[in-house]
Amino acid sequence: xxxxxxFRIRAALVAARMPFAAMxxxxxxxxxxxxxxxxxxxxxxxxxxxxxxxxxxxxxHLGFQHFVWNAGTLLSMMLMAKHMLGIGYARQxxxxxxxxxxxxxxxxxxxxxxxxxxxxxxxxxxxxxxxxYATWQQTRDRSTIVVALLSLSKIAYEATTGDTLFVDVSxxxxxxxxxxxxxxxxxxxxxxxxxxRVRRRGRVSCARVPSGTSCECGxxxx
Amino acid sequence: xxxSALFRTMCLVGAAxxxxxxxxxxxxxxxxxxxxxxxxxxxxxxHEVDVIVExxxxxxxxxxxxxxxxxxxxEAIYAFPVPIEAAVAEFTxxxxxxxxxxxxxxxxxxxxxxxxxKAAGRETALAEQHEHMTFNMNVWPVxxxxxxxxxxxxxxPARLDTGVGRxxxxxxxGGVDEVAKSFWTADAIVHxxxxxxxxxxxxxxxxxxxxxxxxxxxxxxxxxxxxxxTIDNGVAPPVAEGxxxxxxxxxxxxxxxxxxxxxxRQAEGLPGQADLLMHKADSAGTGTFxxxxxxxxxxxxxxxxxxxxxxxxxxxxxxxKIATVLHGLSDGLQKLTPQDRYRIILFNDGxxxxxxxxxxxxxxxxxxxxxxxxRVGADGGTNLFAGLQTGLQGHDADRSSGVILITxxxxxxxxxxxxxxxxxxxxxxxxxxxxxxxxxxNTPLLGHLAAASNGVxxxxxxxxxxxxxxxxxxxxxxxxxxxxxxxxxxxxxxxDLTPVELSSLYRGQQLIVFGHYWGGGxxxxxxxxxxxxxxxxxxxxxxxxxxxxxxxxxxxxxAYSAIEDGMRRTAMLGENADTRQNMTDxxxxxxxxxxxxxxxxLREDQFAAHGIERRNEQRVAVETxxxxxxxxxxxxxxxxxxxxxxxxxxxxxxxxPVGPLFAALIAWLGLTKARARRREQAVAVA
Numbered sequence: 001x002x003x004x005x006x007f008r009i010r011a012a013l014v015a016a017r018m019p020f021a022a023m024x025x026x027x028x029x030x031x032x033x034x035x036x037x038x039x040x041x042x043x044x045x046x047x048x049x050x051x052x053x054x055x056x057x058x059x060x061h062l063g064f065q066h067f068v069w070n071a072g073t074l075l076s077m078m079l080m081a082k083h084m085l086g087i088g089y090a091r092q093x094x095x096x097x098x099x100x101x102x103x104x105x106x107x108x109x110x111x112x113x114x115x116x117x118x119x120x121x122x123x124x125x126x127x128x129x130x131x132x133y134a135t136w137q138q139t140r141d142r143s144t145i146v147v148a149l150l151s152l153s154k155i156a157y158e159a160t161t162g163d164t165l166f167v168d169v170s171x172x173x174x175x176x177x178x179x180x181x182x183x184x185x186x187x188x189x190x191x192x193x194x195x196x197r198v199r200r201r202g203r204v205s206c207a208r209v210p211s212g213t214s215c216e217c218g219x220x221x222x
Numbered sequence: 223x224x225x226s227a228l229f230r231t232m233c234l235v236g237a238a239x240x241x242x243x244x245x246x247x248x249x250x251x252x253x254x255x256x257x258x259x260x261x262x263x264x265x266x267x268x269h270e271v272d273v274i275v276e277x278x279x280x281x282x283x284x285x286x287x288x289x290x291x292x293x294x295x296x297e298a299i300y301a302f303p304v305p306i307e308a309a310v311a312e313f314t315x316x317x318x319x320x321x322x323x324x325x326x327x328x329x330x331x332x333x334x335x336x337x338x339x340k341a342a343g344r345e346t347a348l349a350e351q352h353e354h355m356t357f358n359m360n361v362w363p364v365x366x367x368x369x370x371x372x373x374x375x376x377x378x379p380a381r382l383d384t385g386v387g388r389x390x391x392x393x394x395x396g397g398v399d400e401v402a403k404s405f406w407t408a409d410a411i412v413h414x415x416x417x418x419x420x421x422x423x424x425x426x427x428x429x430x431x432x433x434x435x436x437x438x439x440x441x442x443x444x445x446x447x448x449x450x451x452t453i454d455n456g457v458a459p460p461v462a463e464g465x466x467x468x469x470x471x472x473x474x475x476x477x478x479x480x481x482x483x484x485x486x487r488q489a490e491g492l493p494g495q496a497d498l499l500m501h502k503a504d505s506a507g508t509g510t511f512x513x514x515x516x517x518x519x520x521x522x523x524x525x526x527x528x529x530x531x532x533x534x535x536x537x538x539x540x541x542x543k544i545a546t547v548l549h550g551l552s553d554g555l556q557k558l559t560p561q562d563r564y565r566i567i568l569f570n571d572g573x574x575x576x577x578x579x580x581x582x583x584x585x586x587x588x589x590x591x592x593x594x595x596x597r598v599g600a601d602g603g604t605n606l607f608a609g610l611q612t613g614l615q616g617h618d619a620d621r622s623s624g625v626i627l628i629t630x631x632x633x634x635x636x637x638x639x640x641x642x643x644x645x646x647x648x649x650x651x652x653x654x655x656x657x658x659x660x661x662x663x664n665t666p667l668l669g670h671l672a673a674a675s676n677g678v679x680x681x682x683x684x685x686x687x688x689x690x691x692x693x694x695x696x697x698x699x700x701x702x703x704x705x706x707x708x709x710x711x712x713x714x715x716x717x718d719l720t721p722v723e724l725s726s727l728y729r730g731q732q733l734i735v736f737g738h739y740w741g742g743g744x745x746x747x748x749x750x751x752x753x754x755x756x757x758x759x760x761x762x763x764x765x766x767x768x769x770x771x772x773x774x775x776x777x778x779x780x781a782y783s784a785i786e787d788g789m790r791r792t793a794m795l796g797e798n799a800d801t802r803q804n805m806t807d808x809x810x811x812x813x814x815x816x817x818x819x820x821x822x823x824l825r826e827d828q829f830a831a832h833g834i835e836r837r838n839e840q841r842v843a844v845e846t847x848x849x850x851x852x853x854x855x856x857x858x859x860x861x862x863x864x865x866x867x868x869x870x871x872x873x874x875x876x877x878x879p880v881g882p883l884f885a886a887l888i889a890w891l892g893l894t895k896a897r898a899r900r901r902e903q904a905v906a907v908a
Contacts, residue, residue: 044523044701073885080888084895121884128888135891139898147887147894154883 018089019078026071026120029060036060041107041117054104060118070120077127085134092127095188099126102184103177110176122177125155129185130192155179252302252393252478253410254288262409263292266300267369268457269412269478271391273420275486276852277499277860278514278734279779280380280389282308287414288361289369297340298361298370302478303392303661304354305378306681309782310815311775312375312842315347315361315823321373323839324349324821325829326813328806332820335832336360339824347372347823351815354666375842377775380424382488382516384730385870387428389420390683391482392661415457416476420484422449425497425860427489434483451484481661481683494518494866496747498764500739501776503844505768508738511716512776513709515733515749515760518868521701522754527561529580529621531652533613535629537570537604543659544600547628552592558583563621566591569609570602571635579616603635607642610671614650623652625677629668630659640667640793644674653677670793676705676726701729704751704758709735713745714766720783723790727751730870736780742768747863762863772852773860774845781812813838 029035041057042050061067081087103122128151136144158175256262267287274281282305288298313324324347327335332348339346340362348360357374364370380387393410418439422428431449433439439453455476495516502509532551536544551566558564563580567573576594581587606629617623637643647654654675656668659682672679707724719737727733733749748761788805792798802818809819822834829836 047523069881069885073888076885077888080892084892084899124884128884131888131891135895139894141894141898143890143894147890150883150887 019075019082022078023071023075026059026061026067026074030064030067030071036062036118039118041104043108043116046108054108055100057107057118058100058103058120058123061120062118066119070124073124074120077124077131081127081131081134085131085138087130087134091130091192095127095130095185096123098188099123099181099184102126102187103180106176106180117174117177122174122181125151125178125181126185126188129182130189133189151182155182252300254298254300256409262296263290264296264298264364264409265289265291266409266412266478267414268416269476270415270417271419271482273389273391273418273484274423274849275380275387275389275420276423277425277773278380278497278512279377279775281311281375281377281775281849282391283312283373283375285371285373287369287371288364289413290364290366293366295363295365298359298364300359300361300372301352301356303394304351304357305376305392306390306665307378307782307786308376309378309778310349310351310357310374310376310821311778311813311845312373312838313347313349313359313815313821313823314373315345316371317345317823317825322823322826323836323842324823325834325836325838326810326815326819327822327834328810329818329820332822335822335824335834336362339828344825344828345823346825346828349374349815349821351817351820353817354664355662357815377778379734379779381732381734383732385488385490387422387424387486387488389484391418392683393478394481394661394683410478412455412476412478416453416455418451418453418482420451422451422484422486424486425862426492428486429489430487432485432487434485435480436482449486453482483683492516492870493864494520494760494868494870496749496760496762496764496863496865497860498747498862499773499776499860500766500770501773502739502742502767502769503771503774505742508740509742509766509770510777510780511737511739511766512773512779513733513735513737513747515727515735515865516870517704517727517733517760518866519729519870520866520868521704521729523701527559527563527621529618529623530558530562530564531567531613531617531623531625532564533567533569533609533625533627535570535604535606535609535631536568536598536600536602537631538601539604539631540600540629543630544598548595548598552595555583555588555591558588560584564591566595567609567613568598569605569612570600571605573605573608573612575612580618604629604631604633605635606631606633607637607646608635610643610646614646614652617650617652619651625652625654625675626657627654627668627671628657628659630663632662632664633667640670641796643667643671644794647671647674650675656680657682666789667793670790673723673725673790674794676703678728678731702754703728704753706750706752707733708750709737710748710750711737711739711745712748714743715740716745718780718784720780720787721790722787736776736783738780739766742766760865762865764861764863771844772848774841774848778812778814781808781814784808785814785816813841 029039039053039056039060041053046053061070078089078092081092082089100123107117132144132148132151135141135147155175155178158178254262254264254266256264265288267289268285270285272283272285286300288300290296290298314321315324316322326332329350333350336346336348343363346362350358350360352358359372359374361370361372380389422431427447428449431441431443431451433441433451433453436453439451442450442452444450497514497516499512499514500509501511534544534547534551540547555564560583562583564577564583565580566576568576576598577587577591581591610627613625613627633643652675654672654677656672656677656679658665658668658679661683663681665679665681669679671677703726705726707727709719709724716737716739719735721735724733724735742765744763744765746761746763748759750757750759752758785805785808788801788808792801795801805816806818808814809816815821821838824832824834
């Protein structure tokens with residue numbers, strides 16, 4: 001019991017460092033000479049068993065500009081989501097994981113048309129959705145709807161024109177990864193909402209159980 | 223997998239090495255040549271380039287004005303690097319304000335006539351090809367306090383590779399021609415207007431266009447889907463047609479020392495396709511066709527370890543590039559798997575092996591090699607033969623091998639004849655991949671060497687998109703190639719197919735074949751090949767018309783390809799009078815500037831005096847008229863058949879940096895939340 005508060009402090013300190021640790025990890029991967037070749041999504045390599053590339057492709061970047069924008073945005077999003085919107089790092093990690101898997105699945109299902117992919121921006125688009133939702137829930141400010149519509153418009157523009165702000169012919173920015181990220185983010189919010197409702201119902205139904213009777217409906221009962 | 227990573231790294235190395243050469247002086251650029259030690263007052267006033275890319279080929283037209291502010295008449299000599307696969311079709315010199323189109327003559331005859339006219343004080347101009355290195359234009363006279371105007375036009379195939387098209391307007395000279403360097407200096411400054419305009423009218427959808435290294439380039443798309451690229455230094459054009467006076471408004475001075483590169487990316491998901499362009503002016507005559515096959519992405523993967531031999535040029539001309547090349551080579555070695563083996567051979571006056579034979583790519587071996595490479599510098603001559611000879615020895619027949627040759631120069635030590643090199647690679651069971659750095663390497667030889675071993679030659683410009691080169695190389699060497707290619711056409715009489723010998727087709731590459739046909743009607747066109755021991759074919763039905771006149775230019779492309787065949791034969795079998803005569807005849811008939819033929823302009827009355835027929839003038843008129851009518855029509859003028867519903871290969875995708883818009887949206891969200899919090903606090907206080 002005596003160690004408990006110091007553990008909590010340590011845990012809080014670790015948590016506070018999470019965004020910086022994430023950024024440092026991305027930087028390490030960026031500056032490590034072998035990381036890109038080892039981790040980018042390479043369809044041919046995945047086909048012969050290097051399946052880690054399905055997820056690690058999100059973590060490596062093509063160039064300094066690509067890296068700086070994405071890592072900087074990740075840092076600011078993580079801090080903002082945690083400290084302004086109350087989205088904990090565990091939830092953030094959950095979104096990023098779901099979005100990462102979804103994008104990998106789409107890339108794989110697209111077949112040989114997409115032979116290679118790298119970068120975090122698809123996943124960042126996914127993380128953006130719960131942030132928009134949380135802002136709306138907490139503020140009911142209509143400008144949040146404008147932000148949401150602008151995000152959708154940006155992706156619709158990329159998808160319809162094939163053009164992006166930073167067009168690189170060799171590795172063109174993937175509008176479908178951005179769209180998949182956004183879609184997976186929406187799915188995450190919906191799933192979370194559903195789970196929350198289920199839990200709430202559980203709490204309500206347990207609360208109605210007469211005292212002295214055991215409740216079998218979940219951990220919150222009682 | 224790793225082996226291909228290594229090759230693509232080598233391409234990166236080759237390309238990255240060129241960055242060292244970016245700071246070329248004016249001696250290593252396109253420009254007006256002046257003998258060293260003398261000062262010529264001649265100036266390039268205007269330099270305007272118009273490029274049309276359509277239906278499988280690009281037509282480049284360069285119009286220039288040279289001025290002589292001095293007090294005596296002078297001869298202008300302008301030189302620029304030979305573009306890849308370029309068939310020069312037109313050279314025009316304005317005499318008395320009227321354009322006079324050049325005629326093609328055997329090289330010596332043209333030079334003699336030029337000197338005669340010059341001695342007689344009459345206006346004349348001559349365009350010659352200096353080996354594989356430069357096109358030279360001589361213009362006489364540029365009168366004192368006056369200027370002259372010339373135009374050159376060339377045509378070249380516009381290939382797609384892994385879904386990416388690439389157009390290069392070469393201006394940087396690699397500085398490997400020591401004789402020329404010791405004699406000439408080149409003034410690359412454009413004192414008036416510099417304009418580069420490229421119009422992309424192709425029949426497949428283009429997703430994006432990019433112009434690296436030219437921040438002032440503007441790229442626009444028309445509602446019809448065509449793309450325009452413009453680079454302009456802002457100096458106003460002459461007021462009226464025919465006026466050659468420099469514009470009054472001063473603008474930023476341009477220098478012809480940086481290549482202009484344009485990339486375009488086709489839409490993804492397009493099917494495998496065969497395209498056919500034809501020209502036949504007379505129903506009873508000979509027709510010409512150009513067949514382009516863009517296969518589906520269906521070549522199988524290669525697995526297992528390989529042996530890699532790297533042959534790297536460390537001669538003096540590599541001085542500014544060698545550190546980058548070797549640094550990249552070191553990075554590349556670290557990406558090999560322990561199943562791979564490697565060895566490194568450096569060459570200048572002789573060949574030196576850095577490794578002791580093939581070494582297993584273990585971390586210890588690689589670290590030792592990397593340490594050894596750190597001590598290497600560049601100096602001496604270019605004994606390419608010694609390097610290649612060493613690199614082609616000692617291969618294990620049981621393992622698949624790749625040899626990567628990186629060079630920017632021309633062999634000048636040891637055996638230097640093309641035939642020596644081609645004999646060296648004949649009957650060797652290795653694939654040679656040549657990375658040709660810059661515009662002055664012996665591109666024909668390096669291309670022949672790669673083709674003879676069923677490998678690939680990659681030319682890299684200073685302005686090239688490094689990641690583009692990397693990605694394309696990666697996608698090729700991960701997969702088996704289509705070998706033993708054959709083209710069969712049933713239903714129409716065809717002949718004179720060129721290239722005579724088809725090289726292997728790697729992933730993402732297109733096959734382009736030219737030929738003649740007689741008569742007309744429907745025909746089945748089949749391209750057969752062998753992929754990893756299995757027969758494969760692509761087939762489609764086309765209509766060969768009795769007459770069709772929309773693309774007369776493909777006659778010259780056929781002629782250029784046939785001359786290339788002759789050059790390859792000469793390189794393999796040695797100089798042969800018949801082959802040379804055949805190449806000269808083709809060049810004369812189709813009006814091409816080659817190492818054996820030159821383009822000569824005389825005053826109109828002097829053509830007759832010299833007994834020169836005005837055949838090229840007629841051909842140019844026909845081509846100009848066809849181009850005009852095409853510009854009025856829809857982009858597609860060619861027949862297209864889907865040969866496979868599977869998609870063709872396409873480059874990879876990046877997630878893209880999220881960019882400022884996304885960052886602004888996040889900031890907006892943060893401000894919204896902060897504002898709401900302040901409101902809550904205000905309410906709480908109240």
